Each structure stands twice: as C-alpha cells, then as structure tokens.
Amino acid sequence: xxxxxxxxxxxxxxxxxxxxxxxxxxxxxxxxxxxxxxxxxxxxxxxxxxxxxxxxxxxxxxxxxxxxxxxxxxxxxxxxxxxxxxxxxxxxxxxxxxxxxxxxxxxxxxxxxxxxxxxxxxxxxxxxxxxxxxxxxxxxxxxxxxxxxxxxxxxxxxxxxxxxxxxxxxxxxxxxxxxxxxxxxxxxxxxxxxxxxxxxxxxxxxxxxxxxxxxxxxxxxxxxxxxxxxxxxxxxxxxxxxxxxxxxxxxxxxxxxxxxxxxxxxxxxxxxxxxxxxxxxxxxxxxxxxxxxxxxxxxxxxxxxxxxxxxxxxxxxxxxxxxxxxxxxxxxxxxxxxxxxxxxxxxxxxxxxxxxxxxxxxxxxxxxxxxxxxxxxxxxxxxxxxxxxxxxxxxxxxxxxxxxxxxxxxxxxxxxxxxxxxxxxxxxxxxxxxxxxxxxxxxxxxxxxxxxxxxxxxxxxxxxxxxxxxxxxxxxxxxxxxxxxxxxxxxxxxxxxxxxxxxxxxxxxxxxxxxxxxxxxxxxxxxxxxxxxxxxxxxxxxxxxxxxxxxxxxxxxxxxxxxxxxxxxxxxxxxxxxxxxxxxxxxxxxxxxxxxxxxxxxxxxxxxx
Amino acid sequence: xxxxxxxxxxxxxxxxxxxxxxxxxxxxxxxxxxxxxxxxxxxxxxxxxxxxxxxxxxxxxxxxxxxxxxxxxxxxxxxxxxxxxxxxxxxxxxxxxxxxxxxxxxxxxxxxxxxxxxxx
Numbered sequence: 001x002x003x004x005x006x007x008x009x010x011x012x013x014x015x016x017x018x019x020x021x022x023x024x025x026x027x028x029x030x031x032x033x034x035x036x037x038x039x040x041x042x043x044x045x046x047x048x049x050x051x052x053x054x055x056x057x058x059x060x061x062x063x064x065x066x067x068x069x070x071x072x073x074x075x076x077x078x079x080x081x082x083x084x085x086x087x088x089x090x091x092x093x094x095x096x097x098x099x100x101x102x103x104x105x106x107x108x109x110x111x112x113x114x115x116x117x118x119x120x121x122x123x124x125x126x127x128x129x130x131x132x133x134x135x136x137x138x139x140x141x142x143x144x145x146x147x148x149x150x151x152x153x154x155x156x157x158x159x160x161x162x163x164x165x166x167x168x169x170x171x172x173x174x175x176x177x178x179x180x181x182x183x184x185x186x187x188x189x190x191x192x193x194x195x196x197x198x199x200x201x202x203x204x205x206x207x208x209x210x211x212x213x214x215x216x217x218x219x220x221x222x223x224x225x226x227x228x229x230x231x232x233x234x235x236x237x238x239x240x241x242x243x244x245x246x247x248x249x250x251x252x253x254x255x256x257x258x259x260x261x262x263x264x265x266x267x268x269x270x271x272x273x274x275x276x277x278x279x280x281x282x283x284x285x286x287x288x289x290x291x292x293x294x295x296x297x298x299x300x301x302x303x304x305x306x307x308x309x310x311x312x313x314x315x316x317x318x319x320x321x322x323x324x325x326x327x328x329x330x331x332x333x334x335x336x337x338x339x340x341x342x343x344x345x346x347x348x349x350x351x352x353x354x355x356x357x358x359x360x361x362x363x364x365x366x367x368x369x370x371x372x373x374x375x376x377x378x379x380x381x382x383x384x385x386x387x388x389x390x391x392x393x394x395x396x397x398x399x400x401x402x403x404x405x406x407x408x409x410x411x412x413x414x415x416x417x418x419x420x421x422x423x424x425x426x427x428x429x430x431x432x433x434x435x436x437x438x439x440x441x442x443x444x445x446x447x448x449x450x451x452x453x454x455x456x457x458x459x460x461x462x463x464x465x466x467x468x469x470x471x472x473x474x475x476x477x478x479x480x481x482x483x484x485x486x487x488x489x490x491x492x493x494x495x496x497x498x499x500x501x502x503x504x505x506x507x508x509x510x511x512x513x514x515x516x517x518x519x520x521x522x523x524x525x526x527x528x529x530x531x532x533x534x535x536x537x538x539x540x541x542x543x544x545x546x547x548x549x550x551x552x553x554x555x556x557x558x559x560x561x562x563x564x565x566x567x568x569x570x571x572x573x574x575x576x577x578x579x580x581x582x583x584x585x586x587x588x589x590x591x592x593x594x595x596x597x598x599x600x601x602x603x604x605x606x607x608x609x
Numbered sequence: 610x611x612x613x614x615x616x617x618x619x620x621x622x623x624x625x626x627x628x629x630x631x632x633x634x635x636x637x638x639x640x641x642x643x644x645x646x647x648x649x650x651x652x653x654x655x656x657x658x659x660x661x662x663x664x665x666x667x668x669x670x671x672x673x674x675x676x677x678x679x680x681x682x683x684x685x686x687x688x689x690x691x692x693x694x695x696x697x698x699x700x701x702x703x704x705x706x707x708x709x710x711x712x713x714x715x716x717x718x719x720x721x722x723x724x725x726x727x728x729x
Contacts, residue, residue, distance in 0.1 A: 075727065076650040076658050077706065080640065081620040212729060220713045220721050224661075227654075227729060332716075432716075442716050 009385040011322050011374040012346040016357040018365030021099050022057065024050035028096040030083060032071065032232040034240075037108070037115075037131045039124070044112035044232055044244070045132070046071040046085055046104040048092040049141060058143035060170075060363055061101040061136045064088070064150055065129065065157035067120065069111045069207060070104035071230035084230040087222065089151065094352045098360075101141055105132060107157065109251050110208055111229045112241050116250040118270055119257065121156060121277045129157070130164035137168045147359045149173035149294075151329045152438070156279070162317075163282045165289040171362040173294040173355060176328050179307035179314075180523070182264045182274045182532060185438065186254065188303045189550060190510035190532050191487050192578040194259065195431075196438050201255035203439075208248040210241070218439060262512075264532040279307075280314065280523040287316045292362050294355070296322040299378065299505070299555050300334045300434045300443050306553050309472075312373055312389055314523045320358065321373040323556070327437045334443040336502040337379050337557070377468060378504070379558030390471045390526065393606045399460065399565065400599040401592040407458040407567055407600075417593040421456040423486065423571030423586050425579060434506075434553075435576045445503035448493055452501060452568045456590065459495060460565040470556040471603030472527050475507060475567075476549045478596030483586035484539035486511045488548060489573050492600070493566040494559045501566060507552035508573075510580055512537045514548045527551020545591055567600055611711055618707035627699050634686040636696055639679075649675045653728040655682060661724050662706040663698035671695065 029049050034042035050059070064070070071084040078086070085092055085104060092102050107125050109117030117125065129148075137144050146168045148158035155177035162172050178184040186197055199218055206214040207229070215223035231241040257268050267273050275281060293315065297308040305323060312321045325335040326344050330351065333341040346354070361367055373386050386392070399407050403417050429451065430436075432444040475490050489508040493501050509530070515538065517531040528549050530536075540546060559565060571588065572579060592598050626639040650658075652673045659665040672685040686692040712720050 076648075076654050077621055077625075077662070077702070078617070079648050080644065081617065081624050213726060216721065216726065220718050221710070223727075224710065224713060224721070227727070 008383070009374055010383040011320070012350055012354045014354075016354075016361035016365070018357070018360035018363075021360070021364065023099055024097055025052050026093060026097055027051040028092045029053075030085065030092070032084075032230060033234070034232055035105075035132060035135045037128050041108055041115040041128075042113065042244075043108060043115075043128060043132065044070060044106040046088070046230065048085060048096055048102040048104075050096040050099060050101075053141060055140070057141065059099055059101045059141050060143055060145035060147065060359070061103055062095055062359075063103050063105065063129070063132060063136065063146050063148045063161065064090075064154055065105040065107050065132070065148070065161075066150070066154045067107050067110040067204065067207070068153065069226070069229040070106045072226040073228045073230050074225055075227045078225050087225055089154075090149075090348075090352050094349065095356060098356050100356070101136075101139075103132070103136055106229070109248055112231055112235075112244050114244045114247045116247055118252050119254065119268070119272060119277060120153070121160060125157075126160045126163050129161040130166050133161070133164070133166045133168050144168055145170050145363045147171045147173070147363065149175065149355060151175040152177065159279060159286075159293075159295075160282065162289045162291040162293075163285045165285060169289070169291055171292045171294060171359055173296075173359075174311075175296045175330075176298070176301055176304050177279070177295070177307065178304055179279045179310040181277050184303035184307045186258055186274065187261075187264070187532065188435075189487070189508035190262070190513035190530065191508055191580065192259070192261070193435055193576055194578045195576050196435055197255045197258060199439060201253035205251075205253055208245070208251055210245050263534040263537065265534060275522070279311065283314060283523070290317055292318040292367060294320045294322075294358055296324070298324050298326045298328070298330065298334060299376075300325075300437070301328045302434050302438050303553060304328070306472075309389055309554050310523055310525065312371060313526070318367070318369055319371040320368060321371070323373070323375040325376050325378055327441070327443045329440055331440065332442040334437070335378050336445055336504060338381070339446055375470070375556050377470065377556040377558060379560065380468070384556075390603060391605060394471050394603050395606050397602050397604045398599045399567070399602060400597055401458050401567070401590065403592070405458050407460040407565055412593050412597050414593050415595070418589050418591045419456060420587055420589045421569065421571070423588065424454040425572045425585075426574055427451070427454040427570040427572050428574040429576065431575050433576060448491075448501035448503050448568075449499070452493075452566075454570070455491075456569040458567045462497075462562045462564055463559060465561050466558050468556070468558045468605040468607075469504070469602050470605050472554045473505070473507070473552040473603060474527055474549065474601040475552070475599075476547065476601070477569075477598045478545050478591040479548055479588050479598075480543055480545045480591075481511065481540045481586050481588045482542050483581050483584050484512075484542060485581040486540065486571055486586050486588065487577070487580040488550075488588075489570040490552070490600070491568040491570070492552060492555070493568060495564040495566050496560075497562050504557045505553050505555035507550050508577075509548060509550040511540050511548060514546065516549060545596055565602075614707045614710045614714070617710070618703045621703040621706070627696075629692070629696055631689070631692075634689060634692050636684040636686075636692060636699060637681050638699070639681040644680055646675075646677045649677065649682060651675075655684075657727045658702075659695065659698055661727065662709060663702045664705055665695065665698045667694075669695060
C-alpha cells in the first residue's frame with residue numbers, strides 16, 4: 001500500500017453518521033436544584049439548557065455524575081466573567097450548541113447533595129443514576145434519551161449507569177476508569193499505592209467539607225479558581241448546603257479503609273470488600289443492558305490502561321475503545337518519545353466534538369456494532385485499529401537476562417550465572433509518574449538514566465531492525481531473597497542512539513503474592529493470574545530460589561533499529577508505593593543460567609511484507 | 610489551554626472598567642454587565658484577589674464598598690501613595706492573573722508557594 005493510500009485510523013478523524021438535528025446559538029441557561037431520590041435523599045443538580053430553547057424543543061441529555069463538585073462557586077475575579085460550570089467537565093458550550101441538555105450531579109454524600117457514602121460507587125449511588133434518569137426524561141425539554149460520559153471517577157459513574165439497564169440510557173462513555181480497583185489503582189501488583197490513596201482521600205474529605213484549602217497542595221490550579229461548591233439557586237442563605245455538609249460527616253474514605261490492608265479479600269467493618277466496587281462484578285447487568293460503550297484511556301495512565309483491555313475483552317456490549325498518548329484525562333501529552341510535544345492531540349474541543357458525533361450516531365443514526373479498539377503506537381506515531389485484542393499479528397518473543405547485564409534472545413549457556421542486587425529504597429519514579437497522574441498531573445519519565453543507576457538493569461545490543469511491542473510484556477524471574485517479603489518493580493525501556501533512556505511501561509508484584517493461581521480468574525486476563533487473596537499469599541523462604549512471574553501494563557511502541565531494549569529492576573518506588581518489607585534491607589539474587597533462565601516475554605507485532 | 614486563559618483575560622478587560630478619582634482618593638471597578646450581589650464579592654475576597662492575583666504584598670489601609678445599584682466596587686484610600694500602589698496592581702491585574710493560571714497549569718507550582726492562603 002502506498003503512503004497516499006494509507007488508511008487513517010485516527011478515531012477522531014472518523015465519520016459518525018447521524019441525521020442533522022437543530023443546533024442552537026452559543027451560550028446556555030442554567031439552574032441549580034435538588035432532585036429527590038427514592039429514599040428521600042436530595043441530590044444537587046446543575047441543569048444547562050441551550051440558549052434559545054423553545055417550548056417545542058426536545059433534547060437528549062448528557063448526564064454527568066461527580067464527587068468533585070458538579071459546579072463551583074468561583075473566586076473573584078473569575079466569577080465576574082465565568083459561570084459556576086466553568087470548571088465542570090465537559091463545559092456545556094459544545095454540547096448545548098449541538099442541542100443537548102446537560103445535567104451535572106453531585107453524587108450522594110458529596111458537594112451540595114445530602115446523604116453519606118460508605119465507599120465510592122456504592123449500590124445506592126448506582127441506583128441514584130436510575131432515579132436521576134427518570135427525573136430527566138420527565139422534564140418538558142427531554143426527548144427521552146440519556147447518555148453519560150466522564151473521566152476517572154465520572155467515567156466510572158458513567159459506566160455504572162449501564163448497570164441499571166434503564167431503557168432511556170443510549171450510550172455510556174467511561175474515560176480513564178478502572179475495571180478492578182484492587183489491581184488498577186489501590187494495590188497494583190499487590191503493592192499499596194499509599195501516595196495516591198492518601199492524597200485522594202484527603203482531597204475527597206476536603207471537597208465533602210466544602211474546604212478548598214488542601215487544593216493548594218493537591219490541585220493548585222483548582223485552588224486558584226474554585227472557592228467552594230455551588231449551592232442550589234433557592235438556597236440563598238446556604239442553610240441547606242450547611243445541612244448537606246453535616247450529612248457528609250459520616251462519609252468513609254478509601255485510605256482509612258485500606259491502608260492497613262494487604263489482601264484483596266479483606267473486609268471492611270461493614271463487611272464490604274474492594275471487589276464490591278469493581279466493574280467486573282456488574283458484568284452480567286452491563287451485558288444485559290447491551291448499552292453501547294465508548295471507552296478511552298492512555299498507555300501511561302496508571303493501571304487504568306490494563307482496565308481498558310480487560311473491559312474490551314470481557315464485556316460483550318458494542319464497544320469502541322480508544323487508547324492514546326496522553327496523561328490521565330488527556331490534559332497533557334504523555335509520549336516518552338515526544339518530550340517536546342506540549343499540546344495534547346486531539347485537543348479537548350476536537351475530542352468533545354467526536355464524542356458528540358458518536359452520541360448522535362448512537363441515539364439517532366446507525367450507531368456501531370461489534371468491538372473496535374483504536375490505539376496509538378508511540379515511536380511510529382500512528383493510530384491503528386483492531387477488532388480483537390491482542391492484535392492478530394502478535395507473537396511472543398523471549399529476551400533472556402544474560403551475563404554482563406545483557407539482554408538477548410538466546411538462552412543462557414552458563415550453569416552458575418546470577419546477579420545480586422541490594423534493594424535501594426531510595427529508588428523512585430518520582431511524583432510525575434503513571435500513578436501520580438491520577439491526580440491530574442502531567443507525566444514525566446525523562447530522568448531514567450539517573451534513576452536507573454539505583455537499579456539492576458539489563459540491556460540488549462542495538463536492534464538490527466525496528467520492532468513493535470504492542471500488548472503486555474510478561475516477566476519471569478528466578479530469584480532468591482534474604483528476606484521473607486519484598487516487591488519487584490520492572491521497567492521496560494529503550495536506550496536510543498544518543499544514550500538517552502526512554503520509559504515505556506512497567507509491571508510490579510509484591511513477592512508474597514507470587515503464586516500463579518490455578519482457580520478461574522473473576523474475569524478474562526492475558527497475563528498470569530495472581531489472586532492476591534490471603535490464602536494464596538506466602539512468605540519467601542530466604543535463600544531459596546523461587547519463580548516470580550507477572551504481567552506488565554500494556555503498551556504500544558516501536559523501538560527503532562539501532563536502539564537497545566532495556567529492562568530495569570527495582571525493589572521499591574519510594575514516592576508512590578508502600579515499602580516492602582517495612583523494615584530491613586533485603587538483597588535479591590536473580591538467577592540467569594541454564595537451570596534458571598530469567599527472561600522477559602515481549603509481545604511483538606509481526607510485520608508482513 | 611493558554612488561549613483559554615488569554616480569553617479569560619480579555620473577558621475581564623472587556624467587562625470591567627478601572628477608574629481612578631484622585632480628588633476623592635478612590636479607585637473603582639465598574640462592571641459593564643449585570644452582576645449579582647453575591648457575585649460582586651466580599652471585602653475579604655477583594656483583598657485576596659489583590660494579594661494573590663495582583664501581587665499586592667503589603668497591608669494597605671482601604672475602605673471597600675460594593676454597590677449593587679451602581680454595579681461597582683469602590684476602594685477608598687487615606688493616602689495618595691496607597692491609591693497609586695493599588696492602581697498599579699489593578700492596572701496589571703488581569704495580565705498577572707492570566708500569567709499565574711498559565712504557570713500553575715503548566716505544572717510549575719513554585720509560584721504559589723509563598724502566596725499564603727485565601728481567607729475563605
């Protein structure tokens with residue numbers, strides 16, 4: 001195929017067919033009111049309607065349910081020129097112009113809504129989605145159609161709207177959301193992401209108390225703009241807001257529920273466990289709804305990118321999935337091979353325009369059938385498309401750890417090869433990594449040359465040709481440790497022809513969770529299954545070689561001819577994860593010999609001439 | 610995003626006139642559009658705005674009067690030099706606000722470290 005005939009698989013360039021509908025002038029009218037739930041709890045909503053709406057017009061509605069203040073009383077001078085939904089996402093303009101109503105909601109226990117929350121995404125919170133949908137379709141301006149989208153928390157509330165199987169819900173668009181909250185966010189690889197969990201809980205607590213002070217550390221941009229949550233319009237003396245905030249005093253926060261934990265099957269005092277807030281527990285209900293899904297995320301977003309793959313391969317609903325090269329929420333670009341790229345692509349406007357086109361097509365047009373995954377290959381800087389995952393042309397290729405810290409496709413020939421590594425607990429991927437981006441931060445892995453000096457690394461010779469790695473690498477290490485507990489963090493990188501190191505993806509595992517379970521996983525997964533349950537955990541026997549095998553987060557990258565593949569191994573990531581063991585200074589010894597040939601198994605895309 | 614912040618700056622410049630009355634030692638922010646009592650702002654908010662967005666570091670004695678009917682905020686001073694200092698801040702306020710937003714949004718949080726807190 002010549003270059004001129006190359007197909008453009010950029011999902012933001014595709015055409016989504018739908019009948020032309022009435023559009024409106026720029027601008028919107030808004031109101032803030034309480035919507036009563038089935039149990040009497042009052043939920044705060046901000047309703048934005050197109051300017052110029054007549055009594056004859058009927059509109060579809062975008063429903064957006066958040067715990068981050070549906071609308072904010074802005075500080076001066078901002079509220080002199082901006083509305084209370086200026087920092088809401090998406091901002092109303094593009095949607096109302098295209099003939100949508102938008103309803104922004106404070107979920108129960110948050111913002112100006114009453115009620116309390118035992119944990120995020122509770123069953124009551126999910127059922128509220130159905131009550132709110134009923135309220136919407138009974139409004140005089142509603143045409144009976146509801147769609148929902150969001151990013152992160154709001155991506156998950158969008159996704160969980162499908163659980164109610166409400167006939168009015170025509171599509172959901174979860175952006176950057178989890179699938180399995182244990183492995184995707186709170187305990188990746190069984191290691192507790194104490195930084196995020198603590199900060200996120202503090203953030204939530206502050207929001208629920210209408211206190212913007214902590215934002216200065218956590219979200220300085222929002223601290224500058226937002227003063228507090230917007231009360232409803234009739235609450236001029238803010239008495240109702242004060243009562244709602246009092247009701248939040250019995251909220252529970254995830255850090256308090258998990259920071260002492262280790263295992264997936266541990267129970268909170270109210271007998272709930274982390275799996276209760278997973279998406280996969282609702283697979284049956286979601287599939288029964290057959291609601292079309294449009295999910296999107298990025299390669300460097302925490303464990304949420306793994307969630308994307310799990311959602312794509314496990315849920316039968318019609319599904320468009322998009323994985324790009326940006327940070328959590330697509331505010332900043334995040335492509336290790338394009339550090340000079342300062343503007344995210346697509347722009348938010350381009351992205352939202354595509355979302356509206358897809359919604360239009362789903363509600364009024366042809367919609368879409370089956371499953372399609374659009375993904376961006378870094379290094380090649382190209383969008384691709386597949387209907388299956390992994391892509392059909394994927395093969396697996398083993399790269400063995402060798403003497404002199406080499407990485408090669410040949411099995412070791414030495415009988416006694418091994419490399420000791422005293423765990424350096426100062427090792428860190430910093431505070432702009434794939435986990436900290438969950439707080440909306442940019443991503444920066446540019447200091448890998450320096451960071452790798454604290455690690456045990458293995459590097460290949462220069463590649464003879466380009467190779468594309470698309471999918472999830474799997475590492476198998478034969479190691480012994482001096483201690484009963486520990487963790488392995490493994491980074492897949494490249495060294496370019498200038499000696500610059502670029503990070504692509506990683507995987508990690510707490511060593512007590514190393515058992516590869518033979519029980520059926522709760523959902524289909526493409527890497528060895530670790531249950532992370534208490535009964536499957538066991539301490540390392542010091543001095544004894546044990547097999548440690550785990551999957552990396554998925555990626556798609558081309559490593560160019562002349563560049564070298566690099567594997568870096570750490571025992572800690574100081575600024576993100578809890579320390580394992582909590583005390584002591586373990587030394588691990590990684591075997592790389594004929595009997596114990598440690599290797600990384602790379603998912604390579606075969607090129608056909 | 611920079612364009613969005615620039616637009617905020619333009620909106621502020623287009624919506625608010627800053628006038629000085631040397632005889633009465635008064636600076637006024639006059640709104641061209643209708644603004645509610647709640648949106649006008651309280652005294653503490655106005656002082657925070659001058660300090661955090663305007664860079665006014667010193668404590669300056671001023672009487673702040675928000676007038677719903679005339680849709681303006683008056684800042685009344687005892688001394689001319691105080692009025693001049695605050696006028697300089699107001700003159701650059703929108704540009705400084707936009708610059709601060711851009712800097713923080715780019716990930717440089719060092720600029721807010723010494724700003725103190727809002728008096729919420």
